[in-house]
Amino acid sequence: MATNYIYKINEIFYSLQGEGFHSGTPAVFVRFSGCNLHCAFCDTLHQHGMMMSMQEIVDEVNKYPNASLLVLTGGEPSLFIDEAFVAELKTATGKLVAIETNGTRDLPKNIDWVTFSPKNAFAGGEAEPGVLTRCDELKVVYLGQDLSQYDRIEAKHRFLQPCFSPDATLCQQYMQACVDAVMSHPHWRLSLQIHRTLNIR
Numbered sequence: 001m002a003t004n005y006i007y008k009i010n011e012i013f014y015s016l017q018g019e020g021f022h023s024g025t026p027a028v029f030v031r032f033s034g035c036n037l038h039c040a041f042c043d044t045l046h047q048h049g050m051m052m053s054m055q056e057i058v059d060e061v062n063k064y065p066n067a068s069l070l071v072l073t074g075g076e077p078s079l080f081i082d083e084a085f086v087a088e089l090k091t092a093t094g095k096l097v098a099i100e101t102n103g104t105r106d107l108p109k110n111i112d113w114v115t116f117s118p119k120n121a122f123a124g125g126e127a128e129p130g131v132l133t134r135c136d137e138l139k140v141v142y143l144g145q146d147l148s149q150y151d152r153i154e155a156k157h158r159f160l161q162p163c164f165s166p167d168a169t170l171c172q173q174y175m176q177a178c179v180d181a182v183m184s185h186p187h188w189r190l191s192l193q194i195h196r197t198l199n200i201r
């Protein structure tokens with residue numbers, strides 16, 4: 001698929017990873033347009049995007065040689081990529097390739113780091129069931145749901161993250177709920193969206 005295929009890319013940018021295990025790590029983000037879920041809090045403009053070839057993606061990523069981490073995000077990147085895409089990206093950029101996925105699709109086996117963020121609790125009745133059963137990092141947006149539903153997922157690291165709201169009072173409530181949940185379930189850790197605090201992308 002990789003060489004001749006054209007991908008709909010929402011944006012490519014260089015920043016710090018704001019969440020989870022690699023929080024604070026410089027990374028190039030390749031954000032795909034399009035998702036198979038419809039979460040109420042989604043902040044990706046799926047209708048926006050530029051059509052890019054593999055070479056154009058590589059050229060854009062390689063403008064940021066300082067970053068050793070490349071994050072495929074979305075949207076849902078697994079809808080658009082395969083092993084050939086990941087292999088070509090790794091060879092052409094020399095970066096570690098990570099993915100942020102909602103876990104509803106099988107993934108190419110050659111991805112270096114998988115962040116699974118299940119969204120079924122927020123995606124309404126149309127939600128596709130998760131197929132992923134293992135990952136490097138499980139990152140759950142927490143609204144008080146029963147955490148035992150995630151026990152079946154094998155993960156090296158487990159993070160609970162407060163749901164973002166523009167309402168400061170609600171944000172504080174979500175934050176406190178997360179802190180309480182982590183303290184009573186200590187195999188989970190707290191993840192904060194530090195890019196929001198730092199006011200960076």
Ligand code: SF4
Pocket residue numbers: 035036037038039041042043044074075076102119
């Ligand atoms: S899974 Fe992610 S990208 Fe897809 S709708 Fe939900 S928040 Fe948006």
